Amino acid sequence: MDLQVLVVDDSEFFANHVAEALSSHEEIRTRVTTDPSVARRIVARGAIHCVVSDYQMPEMDGVELLRSIREDGHDQPFFLVTGEGSEAIASEAIASGVTGYVRKGGEDERFQELQNRIVNAVQQRQTEQKYELLFDNTPELLAYVDRDGVIQTANPAMAAAHDAAQSALVGTSLFDLYDEAVARRRVEAGREALETGEPTRLEDTVDGEHFSAIFVPAEIPGEPPMFQFTARDVTDRVRAQQKLEATVEKLEESNERLEQFAYVASHDLKEPLRMVTSYVQLLESRYGDELDEDAREFMDFAVDGAKRMGAMIDGLLEYSRVDTDGDPMVETDLETVVDEVRDDLAVRIDDTGATVTADPLPTLVADRNQVRMLLQNLVANAIKYSESTPQIHVSAADRGDEWTLAVEDDGVGIPESQRDAVFEVFNRLDDRSDESGTGIGLAVCRKIVERHGGEIWVESTVGEGSTFFASFPKREPGEPVEDPTVTAEGAEP
Known part of the structure; x- marks a missing residue:
């Protein structure tokens, strides 16, 4: 992707010279202006990835331009190029949040270094923007917490969960937000992540809601040791699992009752069948000579039907035992x-x-x-x-x-x-x-x-x-x- 760099310098000659030098990089495309006010309007249109500005300009100096751009709500990388190298200017530039400070002189070498720094700064800023977008829009509760449990920053979802502004959560302890047992478990999980260098996981319950949390060590240069705390609301999943387990328990109880019923039914149903068979056979043995062929055939049907019914009952009992008696x-x-x-x-x-x-x-x-x-x-x-x-x-x-x-x-x-x-x-x-x-x-x-x-x-x-x-x-x-x-x-x- 081409990187659009705005070069600002009250000297048109020097502005074009810087732009030409930067454009020799295959990823950099430049625009030039000699007016800081115009520069603000160009940046406001949102097509600029980086600003390179001279420090000394009659309308406003480079640091003032940086501040005005930041006040307009833009945070592109900003580099100062100046012929003056005093410590006061450097301190002012750093305090104002410039990305880099480059002195004029030895241009070819300086501009090659500046090219690389611009590309790296823009790529880093794009990465940060993607993370910030995720941080701000994820529905999961996310915060950076120090080893004592004090929140250093929190995302909107975390703030909404506690009905507070994001800024109000900064400096708040987990022990202020949760009961002691929950807070202690979470801080201990975070400390474990810091000590081992590996993520730790925890599932817990807060006010009847169930959360799955992960704690990841976060090493940020210049910052004290912190862990990233991310919590996902899994209440629906846990309740569904509990409902499933309750259903399974009921099914197991039902299957046990059905098995008991099958045993009882097998005995109780087969007993009258045996009685039917016995009495029909008794009729045949006592009165067989007095019965015509149709009557004997009817009795055979009755006996066969009773035997078949008994076989079906045995089969059903066998079918019911496949799962329970395996x-x-x-x-x-x-x-x-x-x-x-x-x-x-x-x-x-x-x-x-x-x-x-x-x-x-x-x-x-x-x-x-x-x-x-x-x-x-x-x-x-x-x-x-x-x-x-x-x-x-x-x-x-x-x-x-x-x-x-x-x-x-x-x-x-x-x-x-x-x-x-x-x-x-x-x-x-x-x-x-x-x-x-x-x-x-x-x-x-x-x-x-x-x-x-x-x-x-x-x-x-x-x-x-x-x-x-x-x-x-x-x-x-x-x-x-x-x-x-x-x-x-x-x-x-």
């Missing part, structure tokens, strides 16, 4: 689990002539019993829904941060419209009346996979078969599980 996550050898599933389903495999093959499989950190239940349900479904000799294959793919298990079959397949619905409770793969089942198995599979922080889905071609996929994020034993279906809220950035 075992710890441990290293689980999938090849061993597949062997156990073959043993569990040995009768069905023999009856159907099914073949269950597997690739080399990894070791997962998982709930071993639930992974076994998952694979058993998927393999059993593959056997059930095959119209020929079932061919089932189990494999696993390494996806970097997770393992994806796959159970492939050559069964009837699943229409695209049903591929999500099959994982819902009581939603069976089809409605063939000759197939037993409760419609809970795949719902249990989904709940098992979600408990492990993964996802389950199916890809299928009707008439050719299906492949069920289940992802398992990689983790270490004992590492907490993050449920991908839950989005964390209120996290501090």
Whole structure:
């Protein structure tokens, strides 16, 4: 970016000479005036980054010009160039706040030095302006505080929080603004930052409002040791977290009550079902000879319905226990689990002539019993829904941060419209009346996979078969599980 420098000198010759010398720098562009009043108007238009002025001028000297520009509300870097080098002039210039003081003589060397000083001063001022803009407009409470807790400067947000003017906070102690415990914690955190040279963090509560504060050592030349104190109001986040924790606690209590209810319901509902089955079977044994074929068929329907209802109750109980009765996550050898599933389903495999093959499989950190239940349900479904000799294959793919298990079959397949619905409770793969089942198995599979922080889905071609996929994020034993279906809220950035 070009730096616009205004050169002010009552000598037009010398003003142009200085301007030409400064313009040899690739970043500097100059304007010239011999009238200090005109200089004020040019600066007021806001296009000047720096002023270079002669000290001795008839209308007003350089220091007076500087003061008038400052009174107009402008704070560009200001350099004095003069042929007089008295200590009185230097003292006056410094006291007035000039950026630099350059004596005439040896112009080429002097002007090269001045070029560099102008560029550095403008860049520094621009940096300061950006910081001041941030300091003044940030909604966070920000102040510079000495090691005794006395405020040296504060931003508007800090002043507004204490219903005071910024100037009124300067010289005020944190112990005057907060109760002793809060002030002491904050001062101690600031001192720790000064001693270690590293930022320190603190969360505390003031008058029911929650704040997250950071304390950073601030080394300012010529100033005593200070720390920068920045506090962000996180009341909404904390209250949301508290509400979430209360909700989680209620859900845990609710889940516990539901589990107790499931146990009771399982027993209480199955007892009348057993009674229905027993009495129907008693009717058949005592009066079977007197009943016609329709009556016996009706009794068979009643017995089958009662048995199916009992199986559904058992399935619901199993579904409810996935989260509450899960075992710890441990290293689980999938090849061993597949062997156990073959043993569990040995009768069905023999009856159907099914073949269950597997690739080399990894070791997962998982709930071993639930992974076994998952694979058993998927393999059993593959056997059930095959119209020929079932061919089932189990494999696993390494996806970097997770393992994806796959159970492939050559069964009837699943229409695209049903591929999500099959994982819902009581939603069976089809409605063939000759197939037993409760419609809970795949719902249990989904709940098992979600408990492990993964996802389950199916890809299928009707008439050719299906492949069920289940992802398992990689983790270490004992590492907490993050449920991908839950989005964390209120996290501090």
